Amino acid sequence: MKIAVTSASGKLGASIVSHLIKEIGKENVIGIARTPERAEHLGIEIRRGDYNNVQDFDLALNGIDAVLLVSGMDDPQKRIQQHRNVINAAKKNGVTKIVYTSIVGDENKNAFSPIVQSNRQTEEDIKSSGLAWVIGRNGIYIEPDLEYLETYLKEGEIRNCAGKGKCTYTSREELGFAYTKMLVEEKHNGKTYNLVGEPITQSQLADYINQVFKTNLVYNSVTFDAYLEERTSELGEFMGTVIAGIYEGIKNGANDVPSDFEKATGRLHKSALELVREF
Numbered sequence: 001m002k003i004a005v006t007s008a009s010g011k012l013g014a015s016i017v018s019h020l021i022k023e024i025g026k027e028n029v030i031g032i033a034r035t036p037e038r039a040e041h042l043g044i045e046i047r048r049g050d051y052n053n054v055q056d057f058d059l060a061l062n063g064i065d066a067v068l069l070v071s072g073m074d075d076p077q078k079r080i081q082q083h084r085n086v087i088n089a090a091k092k093n094g095v096t097k098i099v100y101t102s103i104v105g106d107e108n109k110n111a112f113s114p115i116v117q118s119n120r121q122t123e124e125d126i127k128s129s130g131l132a133w134v135i136g137r138n139g140i141y142i143e144p145d146l147e148y149l150e151t152y153l154k155e156g157e158i159r160n161c162a163g164k165g166k167c168t169y170t171s172r173e174e175l176g177f178a179y180t181k182m183l184v185e186e187k188h189n190g191k192t193y194n195l196v197g198e199p200i201t202q203s204q205l206a207d208y209i210n211q212v213f214k215t216n217l218v219y220n221s222v223t224f225d226a227y228l229e230e231r232t233s234e235l236g237e238f239m240g241t242v243i244a245g246i247y248e249g250i251k252n253g254a255n256d257v258p259s260d261f262e263k264a265t266g267r268l269h270k271s272a273l274e275l276v277r278e279f
């Protein structure tokens, strides 16, 4: 059985590839990447695949039995067509199964909703593709928060607009493990899983970071408008709105969802404290 993973040059794609290699052997895993050089370190066959390029995927999916489609990073409307390019090429090549990395979130209540909506549209496209399918709705990765630690330390605080909202963080490592099971085990076909850990507040996150890194961070909540202004001035309009929208969603409960991680993997998701320790 040959399994291909798209966006293999990215961090989630790489995690899925390394878990898959352990499960089915490196000769059966094919990485697809827009920038193949960035995926060569994985030590497997790499094929070119830009989501905007239909021909790339017509070639890249030749001889593949199952494909893992990592959601793209573009304007919501563009992503829908990009994902369709992969789904159509999979059909054309006789791929039998598609697994998609979607996202947890509200479809219409916050500034992140346009992205969530585009993921939901791809979920529909996958379900009507005629292929066997499995959909994972990913929780927020914890790693970017921890990579931001130096900034938090400089400022002495974690500051965003999540208030007392709870977020079910996961990690790319946990997701790599789950997607491998979802790809190779047939019992998951036709299922949509929330791939998330335990729900925690930003204050709990600060506590766990303090325990592990021996720091003294506090959590301070600000209004959505103040946070949006701060994020867009640092990250630009698109990413600033995405980030502020994510924390707005957390505040309103969009990320406090029940976990299906055990159904997907046969074991419990690691605790949030364990995720911080492992980082």
Ligand SMILES: NC(=O)c1ccc[n+]([C@@H]2O[C@H](COP(=O)([O-])OP(=O)(O)OC[C@H]3O[C@@H](n4cnc5c(N)ncnc54)[C@H](OP(=O)(O)O)[C@@H]3O)[C@@H](O)[C@H]2O)c1
Residues within 6 Å of the ligand: 007, 008, 009, 010, 011, 012, 013, 033, 034, 035, 038, 049, 050, 051, 052, 070, 071, 072, 073, 082, 103, 138, 139, 140, 141, 172
């Ligand atoms: N759950 C979360 O917390 C969270 C957070 C951030 C993002 N996400 C979503 O999860 C996805 C994977 O996350 P990640 O951590 O792996 O991100 P990452 O490390 O930044 O990697 C992004 C990947 O997307 C690829 N890519 C971008 N545009 C592409 C295109 N037109 N065609 C093909 N590949 C393209 C990049 O390829 P190049 O190497 O060529 O640039 C790279 O491999 C993201 O794309 C995004 O949809 C989720």
